[in-house]
Amino acid sequence: MSFKLTILGCHSATPRTQAHTSSQYLEMNNDCFLIDCGEGTQRQLRKYKIKFSKIKHVFISHLHGDHFYGLIGLISTFSLLNRNAELHVYGPKGIKEIILLQLKLSKSWVDYPLHFHELVSKESEMILETEKVQVYTIPLLHRVYTNGFLFKEKPQPRKLNMSAIQQHPEIDICDYQNLKNGKNFEYENGRMIDNSELTTDPPKILSYAYCSDTAHTESIIPIIQGVDLLYHEATFLEKHSELATKTKHSTANQAADIAFKSGVKKLILGHYSSRYDSLELFKDEAEQLFSPVMLAEAGKEIIISN
Amino acid sequence: MSFKLTILGCHSATPRTQAHTSSQYLEMNNDCFLIDCGEGTQRQLRKYKIKFSKIKHVFISHLHGDHFYGLIGLISTFSLLNRNAELHVYGPKGIKEIILLQLKLSKSWVDYPLHFHELVSKESEMILETEKVQVYTIPLLHRVYTNGFLFKEKPQPRKLNMSAIQQHPEIDICDYQNLKNGKNFEYENGRMIDNSELTTDPPKILSYAYCSDTAHTESIIPIIQGVDLLYHEATFLEKHSELATKTKHSTANQAADIAFKSGVKKLILGHYSSRYDSLELFKDEAEQLFSPVMLAEAGKEIIISN
Numbered sequence: 001m002s003f004k005l006t007i008l009g010c011h012s013a014t015p016r017t018q019a020h021t022s023s024q025y026l027e028m029n030n031d032c033f034l035i036d037c038g039e040g041t042q043r044q045l046r047k048y049k050i051k052f053s054k055i056k057h058v059f060i061s062h063l064h065g066d067h068f069y070g071l072i073g074l075i076s077t078f079s080l081l082n083r084n085a086e087l088h089v090y091g092p093k094g095i096k097e098i099i100l101l102q103l104k105l106s107k108s109w110v111d112y113p114l115h116f117h118e119l120v121s122k123e124s125e126m127i128l129e130t131e132k133v134q135v136y137t138i139p140l141l142h143r144v145y146t147n148g149f150l151f152k153e154k155p156q157p158r159k160l161n162m163s164a165i166q167q168h169p170e171i172d173i174c175d176y177q178n179l180k181n182g183k184n185f186e187y188e189n190g191r192m193i194d195n196s197e198l199t200t201d202p203p204k205i206l207s208y209a210y211c212s213d214t215a216h217t218e219s220i221i222p223i224i225q226g227v228d229l230l231y232h233e234a235t236f237l238e239k240h241s242e243l244a245t246k247t248k249h250s251t252a253n254q255a256a257d258i259a260f261k262s263g264v265k266k267l268i269l270g271h272y273s274s275r276y277d278s279l280e281l282f283k284d285e286a287e288q289l290f291s292p293v294m295l296a297e298a299g300k301e302i303i304i305s306n
Numbered sequence: 307m308s309f310k311l312t313i314l315g316c317h318s319a320t321p322r323t324q325a326h327t328s329s330q331y332l333e334m335n336n337d338c339f340l341i342d343c344g345e346g347t348q349r350q351l352r353k354y355k356i357k358f359s360k361i362k363h364v365f366i367s368h369l370h371g372d373h374f375y376g377l378i379g380l381i382s383t384f385s386l387l388n389r390n391a392e393l394h395v396y397g398p399k400g401i402k403e404i405i406l407l408q409l410k411l412s413k414s415w416v417d418y419p420l421h422f423h424e425l426v427s428k429e430s431e432m433i434l435e436t437e438k439v440q441v442y443t444i445p446l447l448h449r450v451y452t453n454g455f456l457f458k459e460k461p462q463p464r465k466l467n468m469s470a471i472q473q474h475p476e477i478d479i480c481d482y483q484n485l486k487n488g489k490n491f492e493y494e495n496g497r498m499i500d501n502s503e504l505t506t507d508p509p510k511i512l513s514y515a516y517c518s519d520t521a522h523t524e525s526i527i528p529i530i531q532g533v534d535l536l537y538h539e540a541t542f543l544e545k546h547s548e549l550a551t552k553t554k555h556s557t558a559n560q561a562a563d564i565a566f567k568s569g570v571k572k573l574i575l576g577h578y579s580s581r582y583d584s585l586e587l588f589k590d591e592a593e594q595l596f597s598p599v600m601l602a603e604a605g606k607e608i609i610i611s612n
Contacts, residue, residue, distance in 0.1 A: 014383040017352050039379040040346050046323050063412045065382045069375075073345040076371045077320040094411040101407060105400040106369045107450050144413050 001153060001203045002305030003028040005229065008044040010270035010296035012213075012235050012249075013066055015039050020298045021066035022212060022271060024231070025050050028151055029132040034058045034074075035149060035210050041070035042077050048299055052078060053085065057128060059135070060091030061212060062146035068095070072102050079110040086113040090127055090135075092145045093118040119147055124223050129154075138223050140214035142248045148211035150223060156202035158182055164198050171198070203306050209264070212271050215245065216254035221262045228304045230264040231296065233271035234282050240273075256286035256293065266304075270296030307459060307509045308611030309334040311535065314350040316576035316602035318519075318541050318555075319372055321345050326604045327372035328518060328577060330537070331356050334457055335438040340364045340380075341455060341516050347376035348383050354605055358384060359391065363434060365441070366397030367518060368452035374401070378408050385416040392419040396433055396441075398451045399424040425453055430529050435460075444529050446520035448554045454517035456529060462508035464488055470504050477504070509612050515570070518577050521551065522560035527568045534610045536570040537602065539577035540588050546579075558588040562595035572610075576602030 004027045009020025021038025025045070032054040034041070045052060052074075060068045068091065078087060089095060096116035103109055117127060119137060128135040131154075138148035157180035165171050171185055179185065185193040209224040212233035224230055235249035244251050250258075252269055259267040267290055269282050276282075279295050286293040294302065310333045315326030327344025331351070338360040340347070351358060358380075366374045374397065384393060395401060402422035409415055423433060425443060434441040437460075444454030463486035471477050477491055485491065491499040515530040518539035530536055541555035550557050556564075558575055565573040573596055575588050582588075585601050592599040600608065 013386050015346070015349050015379070017349060039376065040321070040349060043321050043323060043346060063408075064414065065379055065408070065412060069379045069382075070345065073321070073371055073375045076375075080319050092411075098408055098411060102369075102371070102404055105398075105404065105450075106371060108370065144411075 001029075001206055002303055003151075003206055003208060005208065005231075005302045005304075006048055006050065007270070007296045007298055007300045007302075008041055008048065009038050009298055010272070011066075012271045012273055014274075015066075016274065019274065020044055021069075022061075023070065024210065025055075026151060026208060027054075028153065028206075028208070031130050031133050032056060033135075033151065036061055036067040036212070037069075037071040037074060038066045039069040039073075042074045044298065052081060053083065055087070056085060057088045057090065057135075059149045059210075060089065060095055061140070061148060061210070062142060062144050063092050063094055063098075064144065064213065067213075071095075072099055075099060075103075075110060075114065076106075076108060078112065079108065083110075083112040086115060088115045088117060088128070090117045090119060092147075093120050120145075124150075136223065138209060138211060138220050140211060140220065141217040142213045142215065146213060148209060148214065148220070150207065150209045150227070152207040153205040155205055158195070158199035158202050161198055161200055168193065168198075206304055206306065208304070211258075213249060215248040216250050216258065218258070218261065221258065224258075224262045224264065226263050226265075228265045229268060229302065230259050230262065230266070231268045231270060232258055234269040234286065235271050235273050237276065237281055237285055240275075252282040252285040253289065256289035259286075259290045266292050266294065268294040268296050268302065307335075307512055308609055309457075309512055309514060311514065311537075311608045311610075312354055312356065313576070313602045313604055313606045313608075314347055314354065315344050315604055316578070317372075318577045318579055320580075321372075322580065325580065326350055327375075328367075329376065330516065331361075332457060332514065333360075334459065334512075334514070337436050337439050338362060339441075339457065342367055342373040342518070343376040343380060344372045345375040345379075348380045350604065358387060359389065361393070362391060363394045363396065363441075365455045365516075366395065366401055367446070367454060367516070368448060368450050369398050369400055369404075370450065370519065373519075377401075378405055381405060381409075381416060381420065382412075382414060384418065385414065389416075389418040392421060394421045394423060394434070396423045396425060398453075399426050426451075430456075442529065444515060444517060444526050446517060446526065447523040448519045448521065452519060454515060454520065454526065456513065456515045456533070458513040459511040461511055464501070464505035464508050467504055467506050474499065474504075512610055512612065514610070517564075519555060521554040522556050522564065524564070524567065527564065530564075530568045530570065532569050532571075534571045535574060535608065536565050536568065536572070537574045537576060538564055540575040540592065541577050541579050543582065543587055543591055546581075558591040559595060562592035562599065565592075566596045572598050572600065574600040574602050574608065
């Protein structure tokens with residue numbers, strides 16, 4: 001099992017020549033997700049040779065421009081490319097009105113099924129379940145209604161230990177599904193064989209949490225506990241913590257604090273303010289509390305596997 | 307007198323790695339205009355080192371995405387850069403609703419004065435007059451309501467021929483304005499000196515016409531007659547003229563036909579479809595009817611002077 005995350009953009013506020021606003025592409029098993037969609041995301045998708053047709057689900061964290069101004073262009077381009085497949089957009093209430101108004105005024109209705117899933121809950125909720133993946137919201141603390149997203153592989157069935165099973169001729173192929181589901185085997189005379197003697201643990205499920213934009217908030221810890229990879233915004237360094245508090249963003253130190261308290265495996269930082277000359281300062285600051293820390297940069301691919 | 311046009315993007319439909327959608331920056335005397343604003347325009351402005359603060363007026367031809375999806379990002383960025391100066395946006399009815407809805411939902415009201423001038427007329431009209439420039443709409447023929455824009459220097463006063471004037475001591479400094487305005491000089495006894503003996507012609511006024519997107523239509527000829535530079539869309543080559551007719555676009559041949567019949571000085575083509583490998587084919591086709599022909603490309607600067 002593995003998943004691959006590609007950073008398309010990871011800077012805050014405005015697109016600049018060498019700074020792309022938020023967008024990520026996540027491949028998890030056969031599911032391909034786009035997470036946020038700043039202006040110019042479709043160009044970044046082309047640059048990194050990601051097939052537009054693979055994207056079935058787009059998750060928008062919040063309605064600040066650096067996270068969604070590229071969505072209308074992407075939706076229009078899908079249409080110009082004669083897309084047939086469904087597209088599902090998950091985002092705050094209002095996203096549908098924004099997109100449909102622009103399509104209406106440009107007389108550019110899309111020919112493919114376009115579904116909006118508008119989010120309003122302040123509690124974490126499962127918003128998508130595919131064959132192998134579940135996606136949950138992570139309510140964040142920002143100036144407007146914002147969700148992060150938790151992508152989790154679904155639990156897999158237990159693995160049959162065939163050499164152990166073959167020691168018990170009474171166990172029939174019809175029993176295998178029960179064993180995979182964790183049930184013990186029961187003889188007709190009532191004798192039991194414990195499931196753990198007949199199966200082994202399934203592969204560990206992998207998970208990825210995307211948390212941007214947000215002030216430092218411990219309320220997310222129970223939701224992201226133990227994830228394999230946490231992307232947490234770090235707009236500022238700790239020396240600008242007052243600015244972080246005022247704008248409801250986080251510092252690198254605060255992102256690391258959340259990573260530590262959540263027991264995540266790896267932390268990746270992003271959403272940097274343009275005021276800093278060196279991004280290494282973010283890594284240095286975060287590593288005082290947590291390790292390992294990575295820095296998001298456009299084009300970076302992170303593969304997480306068992 | 308001179309003006310400078312910078313092409314920021316000149317391809318149709320969708321932004322691609324090496325193809326930017328429509329946007330142009332025009333400096334005419336001290337006035338700086340942005341014409342259309344496809345996705346990624348703010349990045350192109352930065353790339354070509356055009357100061358954001360110089361732009362006071364943005365003209366949007368029509369509400370197809372490749373001509374305006376970059377506007378909301380630009381407006382937001384102006385705000386993040388703490389702009390104080392007024393910004394005027396001219397475009398089809400609906401542009402205001404699109405922008406304000408997005409600002410409202412992102413709780414990102416701009417602090418600078420933002421004025422919308424929504425266009426509905428099907429006749430050419432003057433929509434802006436600065437100290438030295440007039441801007442007129444050029445009603446175009448497209449699938450949605452579309453205007454091109456004509457940028458004209460205002461007529462200048464006649465130039466005083468001081469050596470001739472000094473031959474006539476009766477002419478006082480108070481008479482100069484009348485002479486500049488073309489009036490004859492009249493002695494008290496009724497004798498006249500013809501204005502042409504005392505002044506010379508003012509510098510010729512320069513003009514630029516932007517016509518995109520449009521089907522071939524001769525209705526624009528009276529409006530763009532004799533302009534120094536005509537940008538006319540050429541989405542297709544003549545071999546795809548049926549497609550041009552169907553989509554209400556033009557071929558390179560049709561653009562050249564308009565340039566020829568309008569007696570313009572130079573033609574620049576753009577808005578190319580992505581189906582062609584070589585843009586030189588557009589130039590070759592247009593040059594069969596008209597010369598000189600230029601090809602728009604991102605970063606190209608064209609200076610027109612007397």
